[in-house]
Amino acid sequence: MGNITIRDIAMRANVSSTTVSRVLNNSGYVKDTTKKKILNAIKELNYVPNAVARSLSINKTNIIGVMVPDLNNPFFTEVVQGISNVADENDLNIILCDSNENFLEKEIKYLKMLKEQRIRGLIITPTSEENKYNSMYLSLLEDLGIPIVLVDRDVKHSSFDGVFIDNVKGAHEGTEALIKSGHKYIAIIAGPNTSKPGRDRLVGYKKALNSYDIPIKDKYIMHGNFKLQSGYELTMKLMEMEVPPTAIFSSNNLMTLGCVKALRRLNLKIPEDIALIGFDEIEIFNILDLNISVISRPTHEMGKLAMKILLEKINKESSDDSPTKRLILSPKLLLKGSEKYNFKG
């Protein structure tokens, strides 16, 4: 396996392994000529340092853990890429885990493996909140004894660093855009009540209506589960109402897809027959010229920022001397026309 070692090249260069180590790590003084001899030997023997041995020796690895709940969701792959870019620049390797939104069967197991691997830090989007496990979750994470940065989702009662999105603001702006376009009958396909981002987006929706003195109709508030099918079904229900909305605000990308699917089946054109704004971008909309306005999040940037925060923590010797850093980024409203008011119903 890792046959050739630091000692081999030490012998080859007629020095001690300490000296070799020094040039490897650029630490301490080494005469230029001996340095060259060593570098030569390294090349000739095609030596590759053993990170495992190094990690054991200095008692820290250069591996971080990244746990996401769904690699099929482009949002997370983009976050991962952002993380990866910054990690690369800092010689950190990534063990990537897909918890598949499964706390009990996947996430716990992965956290244990990561602990065994003695990862240096962890960036994690926790599985959706399940209150009954909250305290177990907290102690699992704390027991890792390493810097942790949350992405997109918080852990209740925790004080981990994190990079989040201002969901209230995003939903507010999206809803406001519909209002400004002239809509008054605005429905929302909300997330489940158990989801903080879901609740926040609903809050933003209500705030917007309030500030424009538009009455909030409970009938227009539909709770889905962030999946495609629920977006589809709820849209169907909305459009079957006696007074259907003239505009829909959808709380995430998959439900927006479901919504679009339903509207297509109903033969309703966007925005001529019904206006629509969704939370989170979907690339395919642009490709197919569907022109759906969306609240977009800086996914790549979120990953980069998370990794940068983690780096700071990692580099502080005493993990306590840097204050908790919780970034709350603003999403961006991208208007493409689907919010227009042309209602001819």
Add this chain to the structure above:
Amino acid sequence: MGNITIRDIAMRANVSSTTVSRVLNNSGYVKDTTKKKILNAIKELNYVPNAVARSLSINKTNIIGVMVPDLNNPFFTEVVQGISNVADENDLNIILCDSNENFLEKEIKYLKMLKEQRIRGLIITPTSEENKYNSMYLSLLEDLGIPIVLVDRDVKHSSFDGVFIDNVKGAHEGTEALIKSGHKYIAIIAGPNTSKPGRDRLVGYKKALNSYDIPIKDKYIMHGNFKLQSGYELTMKLMEMEVPPTAIFSSNNLMTLGCVKALRRLNLKIPEDIALIGFDEIEIFNILDLNISVISRPTHEMGKLAMKILLEKINKESSDDSPTKRLILSPKLLLKGSEKYNFKG
């Protein structure tokens, strides 16, 4: 960091660390009562083994490398998930690298890092073939000195194990479906000539036409670069011809998307105005009820198989006593109606 060690629990249980190691690894005989004592101590002290130390000691890690060229492509995330499922069951961790189709700047660097980490094995989809680097590529991979399994793409002049797709067959079947639907004017949006899968798919297309005595028209063979834009542009060109095709075979998912985009812009309906079959599935087509027939690949299965092959190699002590395993899977034709002949032009 990993403060508590095997010795701590040894002292706690009044045994030697050797004995603790034995129960940890289920090796050798240990009296039941002492075993219980040890297990107790482990729980009480909340001991977590140090994989780094273990790896150094036994001279092998339980980490494998997985290198893909584009995490944004669902094909690869699905492959990764297949790999991950099997890896999980075998207590193997994954360091995931996205080479971003960039050999010189990314892939080389990652391979070096992976070697330093002393990974146990590697599953890799090499960056697209660039002949000038072929020999460098080969020696880079061989120098890793570990089992390697290729996925989807081959490395010229290599004899690594791998899981591939029968591209000729897939393209043949797809084209045949168009022929059987009654089409005679069938164009292909092919891949670049530098891509083996691209060339193979073209071969399959030609073979199909030949076997039905349909003349091959060079005009109907358009070479793209597997990206969306080229699918778009080439479709535009095809439909502007004096005698435009009545059917198109597209050689990959992104170009199919571009093709669909172009047809929409041209206001051409599928299949009423033009038939279409594409290589590789695109989930969105189903969601939006676009009903595009496709050649689909067992992505998840490919990942699982690759990991299983790697496992075999890893578990053989002498890496030479298992023959090279190269699987070539058959893609599947999924007909949804877009291949029908209704041409009214």
Add this chain to the structure above:
DNA sequence: CTGTTAGCGCCTTCAC
């Protein structure tokens, strides 16, 4: 500037 010594945490002979 360079070498010696010891140790990171675990596993593996080899004895008892």
Add this chain to the structure above:
DNA sequence: GTGAAGGCGCTAACAG
């Protein structure tokens, strides 16, 4: 059944 001793490859004092 169990323990003592040594080593995996590297780094970190401590001497010189």
